[in-house]
Amino acid sequence: MAVVSWSNISTALACDRSLIAPYLAGTKTLGIATPRKPVLSVSARKIKDNAADWHNLILKWESLNDAGFTTVSNIANLKVSLLSKEKIELESSSPASSEKEEKTNLEYDKELEALCEELQATLDGLTKIQMKMEKLSSTTKGICELENYHYREESNRPLLFHTWPTTFFYEVSHRLSSAYKKELLLKHTIGAELAHTADRNLILTYLSMWLHQPYIESDSKLQLESMLLETGHRAL
Numbered sequence: 001m002a003v004v005s006w007s008n009i010s011t012a013l014a015c016d017r018s019l020i021a022p023y024l025a026g027t028k029t030l031g032i033a034t035p036r037k038p039v040l041s042v043s044a045r046k047i048k049d050n051a052a053d054w055h056n057l058i059l060k061w062e063s064l065n066d067a068g069f070t071t072v073s074n075i076a077n078l079k080v081s082l083l084s085k086e087k088i089e090l091e092s093s094s095p096a097s098s099e100k101e102e103k104t105n106l107e108y109d110k111e112l113e114a115l116c117e118e119l120q121a122t123l124d125g126l127t128k129i130q131m132k133m134e135k136l137s138s139t140t141k142g143i144c145e146l147e148n149y150h151y152r153e154e155s156n157r158p159l160l161f162h163t164w165p166t167t168f169f170y171e172v173s174h175r176l177s178s179a180y181k182k183e184l185l186l187k188h189t190i191g192a193e194l195a196h197t198a199d200r201n202l203i204l205t206y207l208s209m210w211l212h213q214p215y216i217e218s219d220s221k222l223q224l225e226s227m228l229l230e231t232g233h234r235a236l
Helices: 008-029 042-091 098-151 166-196 199-214 220-230
Strands: none
Touching: 042 098, 042 166, 042 199, 042 220, 098 166, 166 199, 166 220
């Protein structure tokens, strides 16, 4: 009978462990593993990222809009002040001397030019933001078209998140993008006309339109918040 030594048994066990170690490593913590969040599909991840981008872009828009309103207010005040001064001089029996008037006009032109350049910089920033909004809308449309290719029937399409079909993300994105595009065109018109307007009421109208942003509907914020809620950026 062959005698098996303890050293041979130890060597055999060591070899066995080396062979099954990779399998043990994968199952070692199986019983105590913490639940993992479901991995989002590529389309769902992109839409979730787009929702966050919408939130950030609108915040940047509002910040630039506030800065632009300050500039527009300064231009309006400068215009109204000059119009009032010209009216007083016309009604006065002793108009200002031509030398003094020329100096005043030069100072006015210089200040107005600086404010117009400041406003143009704001408009350039708003234009870049709106272009990014259009890109987000276009990306979401592409996801919808990809889904149309893979799922011919509506009943077979899985929801990417909770309740919204993919097409609704595009509808909201397109609606927001169109609203901000119209608002941007209005602001460009205000920027082009304000400095050349000699009507006090029209100046104040331009100022009011810049502040209240008539093309951005009151439910735009609600649509954005709903999209953030649907994609998990806001807690249910």
